[in-house]
Every structure is written in C-alpha cells, then in structure tokens.
Amino acid sequence: MLTAIVLLPLLGFVLNGVLATQLGGNRVGKPFVVVVGCGLPLVAFALAVKALFDLQHANYAPLVEIVYRWATIGDSPFEIAFYFDRLTAVMTLIVTGVGSVIHIYSVGYMAHDRSFGRFFAYLNLFLFFMLLLVLGRSLLVLFVGWEGVGLASYLLIGFWFDDLANARAGKKAFITNRIGDAGFLLGMFVLYQALGTLDMDRINAAFAFTGSAAPAVSASLVGILLFIGATGKSAQIPLHVWLPDAMAGPTPVSALIHAATMVTAGVYLVARMSGVYLQAPEASAVIAIVGVATAFFAATIAVVQTDIKKVLAYSTVSQLGFMFLALGVGAYGVAIFHVVTHAFFKACLFLGAGSVIHALGGEQDVRKMGGLARRIPITFLTFAVATAAIAGIPPLAGFFSKDEILWYAFASKQGGSPLLWVVAAATALMTAFYMFRLLWLTFLGRSRMDHEVEHHVHESPWSMTGVLLLLAMLSAVGGFIALPHFLEPQLPLPTVHESLHHFETPLLVLSVVLALAGLAGAAVLFGGPPERAQALQERFAGVHRWLSGKYFIDELYERVIGRPLVWLSDRVFLNLSDRWLLDGTLNGMGALGRWGGGVLSRVQNGSLHRYAWFVMMGIVGALLWSWRHV
C-alpha cells in the first residue's frame, strides 16, 4: 500500500505527460487533466490516512515494505524499501494533503495557460519524488527523491521558459542544490564505510550505542556533511540564493515546492537522522547558529522588499531558519510541528498572493497595490488570518510552534542559550512587522493601482478561494494538534534546565507582546499617509540600499566564485588543454604525417637514374645480408 501511495502520482505524471502535452499530440482536454492530475493525489492522501490508521492499529510499530532488491554489493543489500512510522505519517499527510489542495488551486490559476497539461504532469512528478523522499527507508532512496524534487523544481521554476530569466532562475536553483548535494554524498559515503548500511533506522540504532560499541565514525562529521546537503535544499546561508529567484515560477509552484514541502526536506532529513545528531553536539551547535543567523538575515531583507512574492520568499527562508534552530537545540519534534504549521499558513499566504496577482492581471509590485480589501474580500480575509498566524498571534497555529521553538532555544540542555533566544526573538519581531507591512500595503489604505488594472479587479474562482478558506482554517486551528507530543515516542523533546523553568510563562507573554508590537509598528508606519514610511526610508538610506540589494551576496558569489571559474574554464581548460594540447597533438600528428610524406615523396623525382642507383644499393645490401651465413 505504501508503494501505491508513491506510484499514484507517477501514474498521473505519465498519463498527463504523454497525453496532455505536445509530446502526445494534445489528445485529451482539460477535464481529463484535472481528473487525473488532482484525483490521483487525493487518492494518495486517502491511502495515507488509511496507512496512519494501520499504523495506529499496529501500536505504532513501523510499517516496512520492501519493494525491490536493487543491488547486492559485497554482503550489504541495497533495496528500494518504504518505511512508515509517526514522522513519516506526518510528512506524508502534509505532502499529499497540502499538495492535493494546491493542485485544485492550480486548476483555477492556470486555467488560461497554454501548457495546462504539462503543468499538472510536472506537479505530479514532484509529488512522486517527494513521497519517495519521505517514505524511503534507505538514504539512497531518499537521495533519489532528493534529486528528483530538485529536478521537478527546476522544471517548474522555468515553466515559462520562453523568458530567459525564468530559465536562468531554474538553473540557479538546480546548481545551488547540487553544491549542497556534494556534502550529502560525502556523508553517505562516510556512513556506508563505517556502518555498511544506508538504512536510516539501522543507522539511528547504531548510533545509539556509546563507548566501544559506537560506530567508528564521528557523529559530528556525518552530521555536518548531511547538514551541508540540507543547506542547499532548505536555503540556509550560504546556499540560500536560489529561493528568491525561484519566485519566477508560477505561484502554485512557489506555494507547494518552495514553502510547504520541498524546502522542508532538509528539516525532515535532520529530524529523521536524529539518532546521529543526538550524539553530535558540535554539529547541532552549527545547525542552531546557521539557522538563527539565516532567520535574522532573511528577515532584515524581507523588511524592504517590494515584490509580494519576494517578501514571502525571504519569509520562507527566515522560517526555515527557525526550524533549523529548533533542530539544533534538540527539539526535533518541535521543528516538525513548525513544518506543519508553516505549510498551512505559508501555502495560504502564497496562494493568496497568487489570488491577488490573478485579480490584478499580473501585477506583483506592492507599491502599485492598495485598497483591495473591499474588492477581493475572501482573499483579504484568508491572507489576514495567515499573516496573523505567521506573526505568532495566539491562538493561531504559528503562535504555538514558534513559541515552543523560542522556549527550547532559550532553555534546552542540548545547546539552548539566551543569545539564541535574543536573536530569534528579534527575528520574530521583524517577522510580525514585515508581514503586517505586506498586508497593509497590499490590501489596505488608498489604492495606488493603475486605472486599467483597477477596472478589472475581480475575486478569484471558487477553485482558488475554496482552497484559501481551507488553508486559512487550518492555519487558525492547526496549532491544537499537539504534534510534538504525538512524535515524542520517536523524537524525544530535549530536557530543560531546572533553574530556567520559571522563565517559561514570562517568555510566552513576551513573544505575544513582540508579535503585537510588530503589528502596531506596521500599522503606524503603513496605515497612515505614505510619507511616514518614506521619511524613515530616507533617514536610513544607506541601510535601505544595503538591504534592498540583499547584502549583495549574489554579486559577491559572482565575483569570487563565478568569474574565476569561468576564467579557469576558458583559459586553462578550453584554450590550453583542449585547443592547444589535445587538438594540437592530434593536428600535430597529422601534420607530422604529412611532412613525413612530403619528405619521402621526394625520392620519386621521375629520374630513372636515381631508381637504378637504388637498385644498385639494394644489390649491395642484399649481398651484405647474405654474408651472415657465409
């Protein structure tokens, strides 16, 4: 049955990919695409729910399905096997559930696109790979899914590839991912060499031993290497540069891949390998620091962005930083909880942004929006709920997960410290601020839209608004699931310093205060006349320029890495090795042959005298040769 969950989207990809695209001659119409493209993921979701019940029935003993023995190298078998336990159940439900509703949303959003069938085929392909990733038992199967989602992301970011900028963004995403994958592969090699297996449950069990029975490899080394892979996939510093550019893809893609599921694959990997990270305090410290630094850094950039999707992109990077912070201090279950709530409200935000863009006929610059609240009320309502959720206003979902992260960042015995809490809290303040800024600039205040755009503003169809309502509802009540306790038997919550227990309630109150402060700040600056924000921007013009340029990191990479690499390829490999050395050698041999031929051909100058002289010399030689035997 687990196999069915994985294969159904693949079937959808094949059917739509062959029949509904130019490849198969556009044989089927939109209804077929919709039924196959949305129906199969919904069936997969139903099967995932059933699998959860089966798991419950079996007292939460993990379900294992071995599908195919791929290879046997030495005495270790490599199998394609699926593994279903609590963590997998959560991830599978999110992937298929949120994935299915985004498919339904796309029916409305992409209705006028000429590559309708291709879009759904790619979306189903992505689902297949993502399910392979979360259901895989061995790191190899996970890696296949890892690479596959990278491929699907590339295909979908560059979906409108007629525009070269989109294709370049897709390329950037894929290449940055691959750089992280180098670390991932090294981690896999080290693990295999030390333990002889890549099955994750076996690896976790092996690392549970300490002392003489412990594995022969440093857990921190493995942890850092795997984290490098996670950095690439989940857009942490320094490999975060692809995620903002990935907004070039259609909005459902941004919602599904770059908010709810693919970017959380890194978080899932670390949580799944918790057995390793529990024994690796240095690696965990690195993860926590990188996570909180990324969160802070991305939040500062989001404050000044003017494209509605870019704000949400940097917000995603920031929230992912929060998740890694939780992982770094040992609160694996809390990080997964934040994954779930983030999937709800970030998908809602992205789809809401898509609805706004759809209503405005393609406009994405918030400086040209405003006053939309009355024109597109459902979108505004759902967007507002999701914004409140991400800001951490109780009792919405984001409040619960973010507050737990902040608490463990402060108090966990496995690496929590007040410094982490301070940076994280500052980030939470900025999160609330920029999200409400976005809400105000987009929906409230006076309209700054172009007149023709303003005439055509209309609410989105039910396929889109229905999904928005569903996701907003989940953002509102999703916090009460108490996921960390559900996951606790598998992913234990970290122990907390006894002396710090009495800080718990004050910190809770403080985080609510910070959220409301962000809301208030945004209301003051952006709710009134635009000159207030303008004056602030001019006061801090230098900082503003620095933030708008995203700290000029892309330019730095270009100058430090890109240009030397291009120089190396051009000068050394192309000119020197390929042209001069290889071509030169081959052409030189040809020239040598021709020169030799030219020299030898001078023997034949047509003079019979010379030929006869050669006969004479031949006779001399033959006679001398015959003397050997005399």
Added chain:
Amino acid sequence: MDRTQLLIGLAMALFSIGLLGVIVRRNVLVMLMCMELMLNGVNLSLVTFAQQTATTVGAVLVFLIFVVATAEIALAIPIVLLLVRGKRTLKLDAYNDLKG
C-alpha cells in the same frame, strides 16, 4: 686463382659496368645497350657453370636467355622510338613526368 673464379670475376665485372652505365649515361639508347651488357655478363657466369656439368640444362637456359633478350630488345626499341617521337630528345632527364 683458378679459371672458374677468373671467369666469374669477369662476368660480375661486366655486370657492374653495365649497371654503372645505366646510372651515369644520359642517352636512352646507350642505357639500353648497357642493359644488354648486363645480360651478357650474367650469361657468361651461366655458361661457366653450365659446361662443368654433364647435363645440357645449363645450355638450354643460356639459349632461352638469348631468345628472351632478343624479344625484349625487339619491343624496347620501338617503345623508345615512340617516346622520342613525343619529346623529340634522347636525353633521359626529359622523361620525368611521373615524379612524386
């Protein structure tokens, strides 16, 4: 030095002189005559050995060489004539059209 060695030495000397003539003389007809000289040298060596045995096989071979030489010269000279008719000179240096 007995007679056989003397005669063979003479035969080989005639052969070498003929070969030298082919190499150093320019006139085509003279070169042909030098080739006849070479044949004669070889003939002499053949006769020397032939008449030492009791059988007639050597003499038969000598006779056949006479016939072949005659046939060869009967054709070689007309060929030279035709060539000369084209180029109008008997110098071998003119006949190097087949150079490489």
Added chain:
Amino acid sequence: MNYLLQNLETLLLLLFGLCALVGAGLMIVLRQPMRVALALVSTMIFLGGIYGLLGVHFIAAFQVLIYVGAVMVFMVYVIMLLEVREATGAKYSALLVPGIVGFVLVLGVIVIGIWRAVPAPTGAAGNGAYGISTFAVSFLNEYWLHFELTSVLLVAAVVAAMAVIKVSRAADRKGRHG
C-alpha cells in the same frame, strides 16, 4: 715458346677477358652512341671467343649470330634512323659520383663474396664440353615444353609489336585531325 704453347688456353682466356673489359669500359666513356654500339659489339665477340675456348662452340655461334647479328644490328639501325650525334651537353647524368661509389661497392662486395665461397666445381672449366647434336637432342626431347613456351613468347612479341604500331597510328591520326 714452350710455356706459351703449353698455357695457350689460359693466356687466350686472359687476353679475351681483358679485351672484353676494355670494350665494356669504352662503352661508359665514349660520347657518340654509334661508337658505343661498336664497343659493345666488340665485347660480345670477345665473349663469344671465351665461350669457344670453354668448349661450348654452339653457344659461341649463337652468341655471334643472335646477339651481334640480330640485336646489335637492330640497335645500329635505330641509331642511324634517329641520326643521333650527341655532341652537345654533358655526357654524364647527375648521379655520376654516387654511381661510381656504388659501382665500387658492388664490385667489392661481389668479388669478396666470390673469393670467400665459390661452389666446388664438379670439373674444371672447359672439361665437360659437348657438341650441338647432344644439345639439340636433349633440347627437343627433354625440354620441348620450354621450346614451345619460347614460341609463345615470340608470338606475344609479334602481337605486341603490331599493337604498338596500331596505337601509334591512332595517336598520329588524332594528333593530325584533332
């Protein structure tokens, strides 16, 4: 006198051999082709004399008859036909020096080779002489096949000569009318 008469054969052999060599040497040196032809004729006649001294008189007769009487006559005829005077220009080709060097080498190698190993004769030169009747009988009995093949060769030569004439006539006609 006695010495002369006792070793007459050997002396005559030496004399004839020397004269043949002189004739051959003259062939290289003389400028005019007619004179070269005459030098060759003299060499051939002296060779015939050597054959006679060796006892194979019929071969000597053949030498003079065929070589001098047919081949050299033809040669002389052609020289006269082409009216070759050969007075101008260099006498020798470009390869004079290499030729002489090669000549010395060849001669040296051959002579040294002969000096070192000459197969032991079954009889001294001039011992096993036989006459024309012996020759004729064995030629037409045992070696009749070679005789017939020789005829074939001569027929082929005649055919080739006629073909040459035809080709040359065709070339002439094309040259004149084309």
